[in-house]
Amino acid sequence: MSTDSYTSRPVLRPLIERFGFPHLIAMTLAVVAATILLGVAAKATGSGLACEANWPQCDAGPFNLLPANIPSFYEWFHRFVAMFAGFAIIGSAIAAVRLPNIDKRVAALVVAGMILTPIQVVLGRETVTQYTMGILGLHFWTAVLIFVLFTVATVLVWQSRLTSTHVTTALGFGAIVLPFHVALSPLVIGDITDYSPSMQMAQYGVTLGLLAAVIVATMVGRRRFESNRLTGLLSATTVLALLVIFLGRRAVMTFNPALDSLYLATAALLFVVFVVGIRQVRHAPHRSSDA
Structure with missing residues (x-):
């Protein structure tokens, strides 16, 4: 030794x-x-x-x-x-x-x-x-x-064990939690109840889950698929998710109507991209190797 x-x-x-x-x-x-x-x-x-x-x-x-x-x-x-x-x-x-x-x-x-x-x-x-x-x-x-x-x-570290199925799962998870991100924001929940500490923790938990989902989908998708269209779409999810998170936080802090509308529009666009991405994954050609 x-x-x-x-x-x-x-x-x-x-x-x-x-x-x-x-x-x-x-x-x-x-x-x-x-x-x-x-x-x-x-x-x-x-x-x-x-x-x-x-x-x-x-x-x-x-x-x-x-x-x-x-x-x-x-x-x-x-x-x-x-x-x-x-x-x-x-x-x-x-x-x-x-x-x-x-x-x-x-x-x-x-x-x-x-x-x-x-x-x-x-x-x-x-x-x-x-x-x-x-x-x-x-x-x-x-x-x-x-x-x-x-x-x-x-x-x-885990990429060798992550497959195309994980890309679909990550996109599906993102599509599921994104509406909760909007629903838990003061824009929606404020009309029903107070934006309480538990609501804030829940929304930020969704925020971290959303971030993790788009990162997994983008990184694994670029590794597993050959389609430039799909990889570009997956990269767009990361950009849009960051914008949703930024605008969502600004909406909490400033209550600016213009930012609120932009937040909702960006979230809607991200949801569409998630759904389109799931459909694209099903038909995209896989890479023959990970090299």
Whole structure:
């Protein structure tokens, strides 16, 4: 056994040998998604300024490390899960760089996520100490970018096991959840009930699912099919989904009638593209190899 193999084994290999790098990256993606949703919950419940606006401390227990009430608990638990997400991101990046046979693109993506993580931590602190809409926006979109980086990395790691069926499934999932994205927005739900914290969490959960669906459909579709028309259509789903998410968030923040109409029109167009994409997948020629 070589010296390099011996020295690296205690650090990385026991975990990787038990679960495998594909499962490590998938777990990291799940924790990142959970952190985002908990952050939405903290904002929606007005808990971002709980913990007496302390950071990283809270407002109870030894050294003020624990929450004193329910609003503080939301903020504290968000930070607690975010800490584990940070460890998972760093661990995934180290594993991707040090382990053999890891795609360089995967390593680049997770390292980029690791670089963004301390920036996200600083932005999280600023949401507590300043709580301006600009900082909240940067905090949200940085989190989404980290989620996208790890989603793309996860698809790359698992791509050999993903088939044309997964493209159809991803497009179908997108077509199913997109109406919920609209229905849970203040434009629709506001006429029925309040845009409550639970509604906000549900809509942002749909947002992450929609993002993941278009990424899977686009990446796997480009790998599995030869049709330029189909791959172009799949790429359009990603662009439209990002626009829907952006406009949907602006609709929540500004209540601008023009943006509201553009949001609804873009969502309708994306739904049509999903349906057309599902039909195209059924008839598109498959690639003879993955090369």
